[in-house]
Amino acid sequence: MNYPTSMTINGTNYAKSVDPRTLLVHFIREECGLTGTHVGCDTSNCGACTVLLDGDAVKSCTVLAVQANNHQVTTVEGLASENGAFSPVQEGFRQEHGLQCGYCTPGMLMAATALLKEIPKPTEEEIRQNLEGNLCRCTGYEMIVRSVQWAADNPDGVPVAIGENS
Amino acid sequence: MIPAKFDYKPAQSKEEALSLLAEYGDDAKLLAGGHSLLPLMKLRLATPEVVVDIGSVDDLSYITDKGDVIAIGALTKHRQVEQSDILKEHVPLLAHSASHVGDPQVRNRGTIGGSLCHGDPASDLPAAILATRATLVISGPSGDRTVTSDDFFTDFWETEVKEDELLTEILIPKCTGEKWGFQKFNRRAQDWAIVGCAVQGGDNPGIGMVNMGSTPVRAAEAENALRSGSSSEEVAELADSGLTPPTDIHGNESYRRHLAKILVQRALDN
Numbered sequence: 001m002n003y004p005t006s007m008t009i010n011g012t013n014y015a016k017s018v019d020p021r022t023l024l025v026h027f028i029r030e031e032c033g034l035t036g037t038h039v040g041c042d043t044s045n046c047g048a049c050t051v052l053l054d055g056d057a058v059k060s061c062t063v064l065a066v067q068a069n070n071h072q073v074t075t076v077e078g079l080a081s082e083n084g085a086f087s088p089v090q091e092g093f094r095q096e097h098g099l100q101c102g103y104c105t106p107g108m109l110m111a112a113t114a115l116l117k118e119i120p121k122p123t124e125e126e127i128r129q130n131l132e133g134n135l136c137r138c139t140g141y142e143m144i145v146r147s148v149q150w151a152a153d154n155p156d157g158v159p160v161a162i163g164e165n166s
Numbered sequence: 167m168i169p170a171k172f173d174y175k176p177a178q179s180k181e182e183a184l185s186l187l188a189e190y191g192d193d194a195k196l197l198a199g200g201h202s203l204l205p206l207m208k209l210r211l212a213t214p215e216v217v218v219d220i221g222s223v224d225d226l227s228y229i230t231d232k233g234d235v236i237a238i239g240a241l242t243k244h245r246q247v248e249q250s251d252i253l254k255e256h257v258p259l260l261a262h263s264a265s266h267v268g269d270p271q272v273r274n275r276g277t278i279g280g281s282l283c284h285g286d287p288a289s290d291l292p293a294a295i296l297a298t299r300a301t302l303v304i305s306g307p308s309g310d311r312t313v314t315s316d317d318f319f320t321d322f323w324e325t326e327v328k329e330d331e332l333l334t335e336i337l338i339p340k341c342t343g344e345k346w347g348f349q350k351f352n353r354r355a356q357d358w359a360i361v362g363c364a365v366q367g368g369d370n371p372g373i374g375m376v377n378m379g380s381t382p383v384r385a386a387e388a389e390n391a392l393r394s395g396s397s398s399e400e401v402a403e404l405a406d407s408g409l410t411p412p413t414d415i416h417g418n419e420s421y422r423r424h425l426a427k428i429l430v431q432r433a434l435d436n
Contacts, residue, residue, distance in 0.1 A: 001173060003174050019171070020172060020173070020174030020217070021168055021169040021170070021171060021207075022168075023168070029361070042167050042208070043167075043208075044201065044205060044268075044271075044272065047269070047271060050271055053274075055269050056245075056274040056275075057270060058274050058275050059269050059271045059272070059275075062200060062201060062204050062205065062275070063200065063204075064174075064197075064200065064204070066174050066176070066219070067197075067200065067219065067221055070174075081277070102368065107389060111270070111271070114270075115270075121305060129270075130270050132269045132355040132356055133268070133269025133270055133272065135273045136328065159283060
């Protein structure tokens with residue numbers, strides 16, 4: 001039997017009637033059309049599906065949509081400001097080349113955003129420990145750590161249009 | 167991977183959860199944070215017909231100083247256990263053990279009660295609960311009853327909590343200022359321990375072992391040696407004594423016996 005489920009995602013309310021076994025990541029991608037959140041391993045290992053649930057980083061492949069009923073969700077689409085300016089973490093990943101194929105990136109951005117909210121000036125060790133739930137098979141993590149450090153050093157971000165990078 | 171079909175019943179209180187359990191019995195499973203149950207349901211290793219969601223029962227999430235003991239609500243998340251100043255001061259072994267569960271995202275959702283009721287010998291927190299000699303409060307149709315951590319884990323993935331009952335509280339004696347140690351050996355970050363141990367000092371020391379049997383187990387002979395003042399080498403030599411560790415793709419029985427001794431020695435010496 002379907003269950004009425006409503007949640008606020010990136011400030012917009014979505015109310016749907018869903019099969020209770022629907023995973024939050026599928027609710028976000030398929031019911032709401034927000035495909036920035038990726039399904040990676042589907043076993044709560046890789047972290048590609050990380051979103052913020054009431055501000056906390058969670059793996060949306062291991063949360064039922066009904067568990068997020070009446071809660072607040074932030075996905076990667078909710079990071080940039082309304083005028084399109086990147087958040088500091090997004091800008092950090094651009095400045096420091098924190099991605100190659102990009103598959104893990106939405107999850108990395110959300111986990112890093114949660115980290116900097118809790119620890120605005122993390123040490124390198126704190127960055128590595130707090131991103132241990134996110135796997136990247138391209139970068140070897142060095143560039144990702146530098147990207148998060150850039151965001152910590154530039155909490156207001158530096159919006160630079162593509163092509164204008166000096 | 168999608169779980170098999172089930173009916174979803176959210177409970178807003180302990181009483182409502184117990185009433186739903188009384189109604190559906192063995193067909194129902196309790197869902198707290200879901201980080202043990204949902205992976206099993208996605209693999210269809212668990213196929214409950216009814217899922218009773220207790221995740222919104224706010225009054226089962228707390229950490230309270232009650233004098234001689236610290237009381238922890240069963241729905242307290244690993245992250246709160248890890249960051250609790252009360253636990254860091256009075257039961258540092260448990261706060262530290264919680265910081266080694268999974269990864270930050272898992273710790274933001276998983277609950278201490280859920281982890282204990284899963285009864286997995288490979289989990290970290292059961293070992294800490296054994297080492298700290300905790301008492302568990304179980305609520306059922308006829309009220310509350312208490313069970314010692316020794317009696318709580320009954321078989322592989324089985325605990326003393328019956329189908330119409332709910333774990334509500336964990337009571338842990340204060341061990342302020344005592345020596346403690348936690349060691350976990352795994353191949354990759356966030357993996358289950360191949361072997362782990364939680365060691366608590368004091369007059370009645372405890373050594374809980376991870377993945378050294380079909381249930382979370384106590385290294386009783388090593389504890390006796392620790393109590394009688396033996397050296398860390400002598401205690402560690404008994405870490406696997408009387409235990410029957412499993413053999414699997416991560417390691418065979420003799421490798422686990424070797425790891426148990428090394429890890430208990432490290433936990434005692436660090």
